[in-house]
Amino acid sequence: MDTTAKFVLMDPPSAPGIPSATVLETWAQELRAECEELEVVVARTDAEVLEQLVDADAAYGVLPQGWHAPRLRWLQAPMANPPLGYFTPQIAEHPVVVTNMRGVYNDHIATHVMAFMLAFARGLPHYAHGQRNREYRRGVAPVLHLADSTVLFIGAGGVAHQAARYLQPWGPRVVAVDARPETTAGGAIGTVFDADALESQLPLADAVVMTVPHTPDTEGMLERRHFALMKPTAVFINIGRGQTVVLDDLVHALEAGELAGAGLDVFDQEPLPPDHRVWTLPNVLITPHVAMVGPDIDQRRYELIADNCRRLLAGEPLQFVVTDKILGF
Known part of the structure; x- marks a missing residue:
């Protein structure tokens, strides 16, 4: 296992429970400070995402159509239960390990x-x-x-x-x-x-x-x-x-x-x-899809992501792995 890795934070679509672009930038800064061996990149458009994924080891967010990521080892889903369509046949066939936000909410x-x-x-x-x-x-x-x-x-x-x-x-x-x-x-x-x-x-x-x-x-x-x-x-x-x-x-x-x-x-x-x-x-x-809302949710999400970043760098098993990428949980 390499001691360095590239982690792409994909600017996520607007949806219930998804952090803002400002929160994503804060996460990137904190990860860079906490994990010196981790190259953290924030990709804000589909074109940027596709370019950055080519040599990425890990990514957070929703993969756009046409993605190509031969080195991708870990994909962090932005939700506890990603919507139908997140787990595409391409993800299911790829060896990438997918984790979700299970437990955060x-x-x-x-x-x-x-x-x-x-x-x-x-x-x-x-x-x-x-x-x-x-x-x-x-x-x-x-x-x-x-x-x-x-x-x-x-x-x-x-x-x-x-x-x-x-x-x-x-x-x-x-x-x-x-x-x-x-x-x-x-x-x-x-x-x-x-x-x-x-x-x-x-x-x-x-x-x-x-x-x-x-x-x-x-x-x-x-x-x-x-x-x-x-x-x-x-x-x-x-x-x-x-x-x-x-x-x-x-x-x-x-x-x-x-x-x-x-x-x-x-x-x-x-x-x-x-x-x-x-x-x-x-x-x-x-209630309007707010059951997950709480004052510390973004910090909890960050801690889960940071913990898995440390695990990735150390070659340790990731937390909250999706065991069936076809069923999606």
């Missing part, structure tokens, strides 16, 4: 889950609707008594485990379904079932929390028949990816009284169109 997103969960536990969407209409009504909002409930996570990654730890003082039964149950079991989640158990677990859940990434296998994963399986008193929360849920089917289920409510941070189309009828539902809480 766990506590912030888990806190967002808890905010939704506690809001529904005490009927706050109902009271917020009454407040907007200046209606003083007592004792009519449905509540979710967490101590007697079952919370089902669809996806048992770091966010689910962190949220399950936050839920422990309230005493619910916590289970999950996951495509890799053998690698995601343990912790505060009581049981992790195989993904095939989803339909058998949905009718047992009082709250369902969607955390899975957007992949070809998960696109449109939850549709009308799944919502029909859930209890009419159950609530649904999505802080994963909007494309994993057929939003119109969810809206139909809510309008039909097949679900008690929903907390949604992500949508299949973002920004969510202002004329979408989900805005008007009194039992829905909407």
Whole structure:
């Protein structure tokens, strides 16, 4: 392993959770000061990226079309769950090791889950609707008594485990379904079932929390028949990816009284169109893809990148490696 390496920071596209160009320049300056053996280059246009990648050992960001990087050993994705299309066939076939931002946002997103969960536990969407209409009504909002409930996570990654730890003082039964149950079991989640158990677990859940990434296998994963399986008193929360849920089917289920409510941070189309009828539902809480937001996120991202830079230079295994570049996680 060489003791020097070239690291290209690609100026990323504007998207939720992506740092600004100013932050990227700050990272470059800090990396140059911290890792003397590392040549750090900031490439701001596709043409610059293509030129710099030719002899690059590592890169951060989104690779443009037509890239050629025979020396590339490490690619740092700018997100915990890069969008569908990030892992192109060219990346899958290339020997480059891809890492993601897994773990950086766990506590912030888990806190967002808890905010939704506690809001529904005490009927706050109902009271917020009454407040907007200046209606003083007592004792009519449905509540979710967490101590007697079952919370089902669809996806048992770091966010689910962190949220399950936050839920422990309230005493619910916590289970999950996951495509890799053998690698995601343990912790505060009581049981992790195989993904095939989803339909058998949905009718047992009082709250369902969607955390899975957007992949070809998960696109449109939850549709009308799944919502029909859930209890009419159950609530649904999505802080994963909007494309994993057929939003119109969810809206139909809510309008039909097949679900008690929903907390949604992500949508299949973002920004969510202002004329979408989900805005008007009194039992829905909407946030604009902000579950990962926190005051120290850019510093956390930098620390993850810097740690992997040190590992690259030392010839050590990288952290948060994507094990399947076709599936994308």
